[in-house]
Amino acid sequence: xxxxxxxxxxxxxxxxxxxxxxxxxxxxxxxxxxxxxxxxxxxxxxxxxxxxxxxxxxxxxxxxxxxxxxxxxxxxxxxxxxxxxxxxxxxxxxxxxxxxxxxxxxxxxxxxxxxx
Amino acid sequence: xxxxxxxxxxxxxxxxxxxxxxxxxxxxxxxxxxxxxxxxxxxxxxxxxxxxxxxxxxxxxxxxxxxxxxxxxxxxxxxxxxxxxxxxxxxxxxxxxxxxxxxxxxxxxxxxxxxxxxx
Numbered sequence: 001x002x003x004x005x006x007x008x009x010x011x012x013x014x015x016x017x018x019x020x021x022x023x024x025x026x027x028x029x030x031x032x033x034x035x036x037x038x039x040x041x042x043x044x045x046x047x048x049x050x051x052x053x054x055x056x057x058x059x060x061x062x063x064x065x066x067x068x069x070x071x072x073x074x075x076x077x078x079x080x081x082x083x084x085x086x087x088x089x090x091x092x093x094x095x096x097x098x099x100x101x102x103x104x105x106x107x108x109x110x111x112x113x114x115x116x
Numbered sequence: 117x118x119x120x121x122x123x124x125x126x127x128x129x130x131x132x133x134x135x136x137x138x139x140x141x142x143x144x145x146x147x148x149x150x151x152x153x154x155x156x157x158x159x160x161x162x163x164x165x166x167x168x169x170x171x172x173x174x175x176x177x178x179x180x181x182x183x184x185x186x187x188x189x190x191x192x193x194x195x196x197x198x199x200x201x202x203x204x205x206x207x208x209x210x211x212x213x214x215x216x217x218x219x220x221x222x223x224x225x226x227x228x229x230x231x232x233x234x235x
Contacts, residue, residue, distance in 0.1 A: 004158075035223070043204060045159075045226035091158065095222060103175070104149075104224060106159040 003027065004092050004107035012113045013082050020067070021077040021110050023092030033095040034075040035104070036066065040088045048090075051075055079112075087114045119143050122207050122227035129197055130235050137192045137230045139207030148190040149224065151206040152176060159206060165190060197234045205230045 005024045013019045025034065036048040051059045051066045059066040067076040079086055092107040120141040129135060141148065146167040151159040151174075161174030165184040179201070180194050190209075194201055208224040 033222075037226075043206075043229040043231065045206060045208070045224075047223055047225075050223065089156070103161065104222075105161075105175075106151075108158045109156070111156070 003096075003105045004094050006090075006092055006107040006110050008110045009108070010111045010113070012115060015084060015114050015116050016081055018078060018080045019082050019086075019112065021079075021090050021092075021112065023075045023077065023107060025073050025075060025092075025094045027073075027094065027096050029096045031096075034066070034068070035093040035095065036064070036075075036077045037091045037093060037106075038086075038088045039091060039109070045091070049077065082114050084114050084116060087112060120207060120209055120225050120227045122205075122230050124230060125228060126231045126233075128233045128235065131196075131198055133197050133234075135194050135197055135232070137205055137207075137232070139190045139192070139227055140188050141190075141209045141225070141227075142188060143209065143211065143225070144187060145209035145211040145225075146187065147210045147222075148184070149208040149210075150174070150180075150182060150190070150192050151208065152178065153204045153206060153229075155204075163192065197232075199234045202232060202234050205232060 032053045034051045038046045049061045049064045051068045058068050063080045065078045089109045091109045093104050095104045123138045148165045150163040152162050153159045160176035162178040163182040165171050171182050180192050182192050206229045207227040210222045210224050
């Protein structure tokens with residue numbers, strides 16, 4: 001079963017608009033962490049934002065915010081005032097305890113293209 | 117700013133060659149990881165290490181092997197490369213000790229990756 005699901009293979013957004021990237025997850029562990037990473041065409045993975053399963057408030061980091069809906073098991077990334085440099089692949093990931101080891105599992109990714 | 121380095125950045129080799137992908141970090145992190153990523157696809161964990169002399173298989177079966185003789189160094193080796201090994205290989209590290217064993221906010225720092233093409 002897919003642990004992390006990103007249903008949008010690609011998205012096209014006009015510059016300066018806000019964009020929401022979807023992520024749903026599946027776990028029976030009450031303690032878990034959710035991450036978003038950005039991967040530009042150069043290939044490196046850049047950490048954007050983290051949300052813990054027990055955090056009461058949605059995480060924010062500058063123009064990034066995480067819309068965490070625990071009951072629906074969704075952790076959507078919201079980018080406000082998009083910029084051309086935001087064009088990249090975006091990966092949602094979940095950290096959970098599997099067989100005594102903390103592991104980070106990634107979704108399939110969403111390719112975001114910002115148009116001028 | 118992450119201090120984790122991978123070399124080479126790109127590698128094109130012929131079938132049957134032995135190759136080693138280098139990964140080094142200067143942050144003193146105990147845990148290190150190797151992920152494999154096909155173009156436009158998700159990352160799959162192939163190896164990880166809790167520290168010196170510790171190596172574990174990841175979720176995706178891989179014919180590669182790893183070693184961890186020094187904290188800062190986590191090389192990946194393919195004894196006989198094949199076209200099916202063509203992929204991007206990403207190395208990462210994290211430092212969970214200060215967060216406790218059950219911490220879920222353990223952030224990974226990634227290298228720039230090695231794009232491997234086996235002809």
